[in-house]
Amino acid sequence: MKRVTIVGGGFSGLTAAYYLARGGAEVTIVEKQDRLGGMVDTLATPQGLVETAASGIRNSGRLEELCRELGVPLVHTLKASRRRYLYRHGRPTQWPLGFGESLGFAGKLGAHLLTGSFRPKAEESVETWGARVIGVRPTQKILSAVLQGVYAGDSAKLSASLLFGKREKPPKPSKAGLVAPPNGLAQLSATIVGRLRELGVEIRTGVNGDGLSDGITVLATSARDCSELLKERAPETSKALASIEMVPLLRVTAFFPSGENSWPGFGTLFPREEGVRALGVLFNTNIFPNRGEGHSESWIYGGATDRAILDLDDAALFEIMDRDRELLVGRRVEPIARYPQRWHVGLPHYDLHLERLAPAKLPLPENVFLTGNYLRGIGLPMLLEQSHATAQRILAT
Ligand SMILES: Cc1cc2nc3c(=O)[nH]c(=O)nc-3n(C[C@H](O)[C@H](O)[C@H](O)COP(=O)(O)OP(=O)(O)OC[C@H]3O[C@@H](n4cnc5c(N)ncnc54)[C@H](O)[C@@H]3O)c2cc1C
Structure with a gap:
């Protein structure tokens, strides 16, 4: 039987543990905090639910399958949330561009779609790519605003290739859109933890996972913590990960x-x-x-x-x-x-430095695997894809 230690009990670590244990591996999770779930948590306050980080998940076929297996219902967004607004000239609006700006936007975008020059070039920032493809004003008033809301990044530094380049997408769901369990995202982590215990996974909280185990190890932490964990056994990779903003x-x-x-x-x-x-x-x-x-x-x-x-x-x-x-x-x-x-x-930061660094390609010690939000996407659906793929690779070796 394969023995796997997972360092980090956030969404990435818990879902990797689930796929590994379901596939027959003997899994131990080591989490330095006293609670599991990492950034994802739902506080039940006297006034109502409060999410600490993610509040919804873009639905995917993988998420639907996971929730079906776990018996966690998924609720779609209410009709009242259909409209989304951008703020301009002192008021929220669904379309923040004036007539002339809209014409310029449509003309530029159409031309780039027709000539096939829409795709970002290597090391092109979102700001430069946006100015080239849709114009300066639409980039400032729409694109940058949307991306700062999702990636919290600086559009002058965000990498257009990382955000808009070709990449694998999660399998399609039966119904697209944003979803969440009825009692918030902690309901999903708590149910995964319950299932892990049923599958015999050993869960050790309040334990720092430094000193890599001799067996197979999955590091499911932030880039910063991963850099610390690799300091001794992979100093160059550790240095590279420490440079991620x-x-x-x-x-x-x-x-x-x-x-x-x-x-x-x-x-x-x-x-x-x-x-x-x-x-x-x-x-x-x-x-x-x-x-x-x-x-x-x-x-x-x-x-x-x-x-x-x-x-x-x-x-x-x-x-x-x-x-x-x-x-x-x-x-x-x-x-x-x-x-x-x-x-x-x-x-x-999904910036040009991260694009150049390509952390997924950094060399690793034998039997060490990485999964986390600095590799292929920040959102939970991409983390789920990574956990699934990492587990499949380990189970197949
Ligand atoms: C404000 C905010 C809003 C967001 N909104 C959304 C959203 O709406 N939708 C969405 O899909 N995503 C959203 N995200 C992103 C998403 O929440 C995160 O990318 C995701 O939760 C990261 O999960 P993770 O398991 O990879 O990392 P983490 O949650 O950081 O988990 C890593 C775990 O590893 C542990 N650890 C670290 N070092 C060690 C060690 N040495 N030993 C043992 N354990 C260790 C940590 O304690 C932690 O528990 C949001 C993020 C934020 C901050």
């Missing part, structure tokens, strides 16, 4: 009386230079059912272009949030409660 993120979930749910839609993204410091806001109550009795919003701050906000205390942060919210909805309303979550070492 980690961008900080901050999420404040606030609960308001239900009357505050006056704004329809999923949320609003804020392009830079529009006077709002937040990267975006999600109207949680409109997105999934069961998000609290009143109205719940999550304000997202930080990213590669605003590290300083992570150093503010709650009072200063809430003042900024109140001002941003006033710019969006036109009034100040004191929330019933707020739950800030700071990720000082948040997500890997």
Whole structure:
């Protein structure tokens, strides 16, 4: 029987453990924190559910299969979340470009699609690629705003190839869109943990997984932690991973009386230079059912272009949030409660350095495998693909 040690009990480690144990391997998970799930957690507060990091998963065939096997239901987004907004000239709008800008946008995009020059070139930033393919203004007001909301990156440094180049996609689901378990994402991690125990997986929490085991090891941590773990046995790879920039993120979930749910839609993204410091806001109550009795919003701050906000205390942060919210909805309303979550070492920057580094190709000691959000994608569906592929490779050797 194959023996595998997995270092890291976040979504990547738990799903890798599941596929390995289901395939007949003898698996041990080592997690340095006292709880499993990593960044993904759902707090059950008196006002309603609060997600600490991911709040929804783009549905995939693999996710549907996993949830079917585990008996975890998946809820699709509510109709009330259909509209998405971008903020421009002091108000949210579904299309932030004027008539002339829209014509320029359509003309440029059409020409590039016809001539086949749409694909990003090697080492082309999102800003350069966007200016070439759709124009400067659409890049600033749409593309950069969307990408800072998803990748928390700086579009002058984000790699267009990493984000828009050819890459494998997860298998198609029966119904596309964003999904979540009814009780939040922690319901999925908790159910996986329960199934792992049934499958005989040994789970050791509060244990640092340094000193690699002699058998097969899967390192399912952030790039930063992985660099530490490889210091002795693969110093060059460790150095390369340490050079990956980690961008900080901050999420404040606030609960308001239900009357505050006056704004329809999923949320609003804020392009830079529009006077709002937040990267975006999600109207949680409109997105999934069961998000609290009143109205719940999550304000997202930080990213590669605003590290300083992570150093503010709650009072200063809430003042900024109140001002941003006033710019969006036109009034100040004191929330019933707020739950800030700071990720000082948040997500890997999908920048030109990461493109050049190609961490998936770095040399590794024998029997060591990597899986994580710096290799093939930040979102949970791509992490699930990686866990599945890593488990298949190990089981097949
Ligand atoms: C604010 C925010 C919003 C997001 N929103 C979404 C979203 O809506 N949808 C989506 O798909 N994704 C989203 N993401 C991204 C997604 O949440 C992460 O990419 C994903 O959770 C990372 O999971 P992971 O298991 O790879 O890493 P982690 O969750 O970081 O888990 C790694 C684990 O390894 C452990 N570890 C590290 N070093 C050691 C060691 N030496 N020994 C033992 N254990 C160790 C850590 O303690 C941790 O538990 C969001 C992220 C953030 C921050």
